[in-house]
Amino acid sequence: MQAVDSRPVQAPAPLKTADRSGARRKRDTRTAWLLSLPTLIILIGMLGYPLYRMIVLSFQNMRLRELFSGATPPWAGVDQYAKALTDDVFWGIVARTAAFTVVSVTLSVTAGLGIALLMRRVHAKVRIFMMVAMMFVWALPQLVAAQAFRWLTDSDFGVLNYLFSKVFGDEWLNHSWFVNPWEGWAVITTLVVWAGIPFLAISLSAGLTQVPKELVEAATVDGASSWQTLRNITLPILKPLLTIVTTLSVIWNFGLFTQNWALRDSHPEPVYQTLATYSYTQAFGRSLYSYGSAISVITVLLMLGVMVFYIRQMFKIGEVD
Amino acid sequence: MSNVTTMDAPVKVSAPQEKTRRELKAFNGLAHLALIFWAVVTAGPLLWVVLASFKSNTEIFLGEPFALPSTFSLETYLSAWDQAHIGRYFLNSVFVVLVSTAGTMLFGSMAAYVLARYSFVGNRIVYYLFVSGLAFPTFMALGPLFHILKNMGLLNTYHGLIMVYIAYSLPFTIFFLAAFFKTLPHEIDEAATVDGASHTRKFFQIMMPMAKSGLVSITIFNIVGQWNQYLLPLVIMQGQGADQKWVLTQGIANISTQAGYHAEWSTLFAALTLSIIPMIVVYAIFQRQIQAGLTAGAVK
Numbered sequence: 001m002q003a004v005d006s007r008p009v010q011a012p013a014p015l016k017t018a019d020r021s022g023a024r025r026k027r028d029t030r031t032a033w034l035l036s037l038p039t040l041i042i043l044i045g046m047l048g049y050p051l052y053r054m055i056v057l058s059f060q061n062m063r064l065r066e067l068f069s070g071a072t073p074p075w076a077g078v079d080q081y082a083k084a085l086t087d088d089v090f091w092g093i094v095a096r097t098a099a100f101t102v103v104s105v106t107l108s109v110t111a112g113l114g115i116a117l118l119m120r121r122v123h124a125k126v127r128i129f130m131m132v133a134m135m136f137v138w139a140l141p142q143l144v145a146a147q148a149f150r151w152l153t154d155s156d157f158g159v160l161n162y163l164f165s166k167v168f169g170d171e172w173l174n175h176s177w178f179v180n181p182w183e184g185w186a187v188i189t190t191l192v193v194w195a196g197i198p199f200l201a202i203s204l205s206a207g208l209t210q211v212p213k214e215l216v217e218a219a220t221v222d223g224a225s226s227w228q229t230l231r232n233i234t235l236p237i238l239k240p241l242l243t244i245v246t247t248l249s250v251i252w253n254f255g256l257f258t259q260n261w262a263l264r265d266s267h268p269e270p271v272y273q274t275l276a277t278y279s280y281t282q283a284f285g286r287s288l289y290s291y292g293s294a295i296s297v298i299t300v301l302l303m304l305g306v307m308v309f310y311i312r313q314m315f316k317i318g319e320v321d
Numbered sequence: 322m323s324n325v326t327t328m329d330a331p332v333k334v335s336a337p338q339e340k341t342r343r344e345l346k347a348f349n350g351l352a353h354l355a356l357i358f359w360a361v362v363t364a365g366p367l368l369w370v371v372l373a374s375f376k377s378n379t380e381i382f383l384g385e386p387f388a389l390p391s392t393f394s395l396e397t398y399l400s401a402w403d404q405a406h407i408g409r410y411f412l413n414s415v416f417v418v419l420v421s422t423a424g425t426m427l428f429g430s431m432a433a434y435v436l437a438r439y440s441f442v443g444n445r446i447v448y449y450l451f452v453s454g455l456a457f458p459t460f461m462a463l464g465p466l467f468h469i470l471k472n473m474g475l476l477n478t479y480h481g482l483i484m485v486y487i488a489y490s491l492p493f494t495i496f497f498l499a500a501f502f503k504t505l506p507h508e509i510d511e512a513a514t515v516d517g518a519s520h521t522r523k524f525f526q527i528m529m530p531m532a533k534s535g536l537v538s539i540t541i542f543n544i545v546g547q548w549n550q551y552l553l554p555l556v557i558m559q560g561q562g563a564d565q566k567w568v569l570t571q572g573i574a575n576i577s578t579q580a581g582y583h584a585e586w587s588t589l590f591a592a593l594t595l596s597i598i599p600m601i602v603v604y605a606i607f608q609r610q611i612q613a614g615l616t617a618g619a620v621k
Contacts, residue, residue, distance in 0.1 A: 025441075028439050028440075028441055029439075029441035029442050029443075031435065031439070031520050032435035032436075032439045032441040032444070033441070033443070035431040035432060035434065035435045036431070036432040036435055036436065036447055038427075038428045038431070038432075039428045039429065039431070039432040039451065039491055039495070040432075040447070040450075042428065042484065042487055042488045042491065043450070043451060043454060043488055043491060043492075045469075045484075045488070046466070046469075046484060046485055046487075046488030046489070047454050047457070047462060047488050047489070047492075049465075049469060050462035050465035050466045050469055051457070051462055051465070052465075053465035053468065053469065054462055054464060054465040057464065057465060067468075115356070115359065118352045118355060118356055119356065121348070121349055121352050122349065122352050122353050122356055123353070126353055126356055126357065129360060130356055130359075130360055133360045133363045133364045134363060135601075135604045136363075136364065136367055136597065136600075136601065137363055137364075137367065138545065140367070140549075140597060140600075141548065141549035141551065141569075141570055141573075141596055142549055142551065143549070143551040143570045143573060143574060144570075144573060144593050144596050144597070145366075147573065147577055147589065147593060148366050148367070148369070148370050148593065149366065150577075151370075151373075151586075152366055152369070157381065159369055194362075194363070194366075197363075198363075248455070251455070251456060255459060257459075257552055258551050258552065262574070262577075265578070266574075266578065280463065283463070283464045284464075284556075289464055292464055293464055293465070296462075296463075296464070300456075300457060303456075304456065307456070311455075311456050314455075315449065315452055
C-alpha cells in the first residue's frame with residue numbers, strides 16, 4: 001500500500017512566519033474539535049457510557065426490584081464473574097461461539113475471495129448478473145434472511161426437504177433439521193455464510209481492481225503460474241483489505257444473535273445458544289441483569305484478547321497520521 | 322508495494338501459447354459454470370420468497386414449492402400492508418432510517434474530515450476513541466443502553482432510536498471516510514485556503530464533491546445496516562403503545578411469531594418481499610457510485 005499512499009510530503013510554506021502558522025494551528029485545532037464534537041458527544045453518550053454502566057453493573061446484583069424502584073443495586077464484587085467462570089454451561093457456550101466463528105469466517109472469507117477472483121475472469125454480463133444477485137442478498141435484513149431459511153428448512157413444508165426427498169428418497173420428508181444440533185448448526189452456518197459472502201466478495205473484488213494489470217501480465221510473461229501470481233502479487237496487495245474484512249467478519253459473527261434467535265423461534269434451546277443470546281436471555285428473560293452484563297464483559301474481553309493484534313492492524317491501516 | 326518487486330518468479334521460457342490459451346478457455350468455462358451455479362444458490366431462496374408471497378396459504382402448503390401460484394394477485398400484499406400493519410411499520414422504518422442516515426453522514430463526515438486532514442492536538446486519541454466502537458458487538462451494551470434511555474425518557478421514542486442508530490453507525494463511517502478523505506489530493510484544498518476559503522466552505526464546496534463516491538457508498542452501507550436492524554429496536558421500542566411505533570423488522574418478527582396461531586404465512590412472505598424492495602431501489606439508483614466508491618475507498 002505504501003506506493004499508493006505516498007503523496008509528496010508537503011513542504012512548509014516558506015512565506016509564512018512562525019507565529020502566524022502557530023496561530024493557524026491553534027485555530028485549526030479549535031475547528032477540528034468543534035467539528036468532532038457532535039460525534040464525540042453521541043459516542044460517549046450512547047456507546048461509552050453504556051459500556052461504563054455495564055462494567056459497573058457487572059459488579060452489582062441488579063434484579064427486577066431495583067429496576068423498578070430505581071434503587072442502587074447491592075454490590076456483589078466479582079460474584080457474577082465467579083458464577084459465569086465456574087459454570088460449565090457458560091464455557092460450553094464460549095466454545096460453541098468460538099467454533100462457529102472460526103468455521104463461518106473461514107468459509108465465508110475463502111468463498112468471498114474465490115468469487116471475487118473468479119469474477120475478474122468472467123464475461124462482463126455474468127459479472128453484472130452476479131453483482132445484482134449479491135446486492136440483493138447483502139441488502140436483505142438478517143431477520144428476513146433468517147425467516148426465509150426457517151421456512152426453507154421447515155420440516156413439513158420446507159423446500160429443502162422437498163428437494164432432498166426427490167433426490168435421496170422419501171425418508172427426508174418431514175425431516176426435522178434442528179433435532180440434531182450438528183444439522184441445526186450447519187443450517188445456521190450456511191445462512192450466515194450465505195448472507196456474509198456478498199459483502200466480502202463485493203469489497204474484495206473492488207480491491208482486486210487495484211491490482212495493477214501490468215504486474216500480473218509481467219508475471220505471466222515471466223512464466224509465473226496462476227497460483228504464484230495469486231500468492232506473490234495479488235494477495236500481498238489485497239492484504240490490508242483482507243485484514244479489515246476478516247476482522248470485521250470475526251467481530252460480527254462472534255456476536256451472532258439474530259440468526260439463531262429467529263431460526264429457533266425466539267427461544268433457542270441450550271445447544272443453540274451463543275454468547276449474545278445467552279447474555280440477552282439471562283438479562284432480559286430471567287431478569288439477571290448483572291449476570292448478563294458480566295457475560296457481555298467476558299465476551300468482549302475474550303474477543304479482544306484473541307483479536308487484539310488484528311484489530312490493531314485494522315486500525316493502523318485506516319489510521320490518520 | 323515493495324513486496325511485489327522482491328517476488329522471485331522463476332524465469333522460464335513461456336510454454337507454447339496455444340496450450341495456455343486452451344487451458345485458459347477451459348478454466349473460464351468452469352469459472353462461468355461455478356459462478357452461475359453460485360448465483361442460483363444465492364438468488365434461489367430469494368426467488369422462492371417472492372414466489373411464495375403471491376401464493377395463498379393453501380398453495381404454500383401444497384408441497385410443490387416451485388410451482389407457480391394459480392393467480393398473481395396482490396391480495397397478500399394488501400393484507401400485509403393493512404391487516405398486519407406492515408404499511409405503518411414500513412413508513413416508520415423509512416422515517417427512522419432517513420433521519421438517522423442523514424445524521425450519521427453529517428456528523429461522521431465532519432469528524433472523519435478533520436481527523437483525516439488536520440493535525441491537531443488529540444487527533445490520534447479521538448480517532449482511536451471513535452473507531453474502537455468498531456470492536457464492540459452491538460449486543461454488549463444492550464442492557465445499560467436500555468436503562469440509560471429509560472432514565473432519559475427516550476425509551477420507545479423515535480429520537481431515542483435514531484440517536485442509537487447514529488451512534489452505532491458512526492465508528493465504521495468514520496473509519497471508512499477518514500481513509501477516503503486521506504486519499505484526496507491536498508493541492509486543491511491548499512489552493513482554496515490560500516484564496517481565503519473558510520473551513521465550512523472548503524468542506525461543503527470542495528471536499529464533499531470530491532469525496533462523492535466514498536460518501537455514496539458509505540451512505541448505502543448505513544442505509545442497509547440501519548434498515549436491517551432488529552436487535553436495537555427490539556430493546557428500545559417496547560412499552561406502552563410500542564406496537565404503533567415498531568419498525569419493519571419488528572413487524573415481520575411479529576407476523577412470524579403470530580403465524581403459529583393464525584396461519585398467515587402468505588402475509589409473512591409478502592412482508593418479507595416488501596422489506597427488500599427499498600434496498601433494490603436504492604441500489605438501482607446508486608449502483609454506479611457504489612462500484613466507484615468501493616473501488617476507491619476499499620483500498621487506499
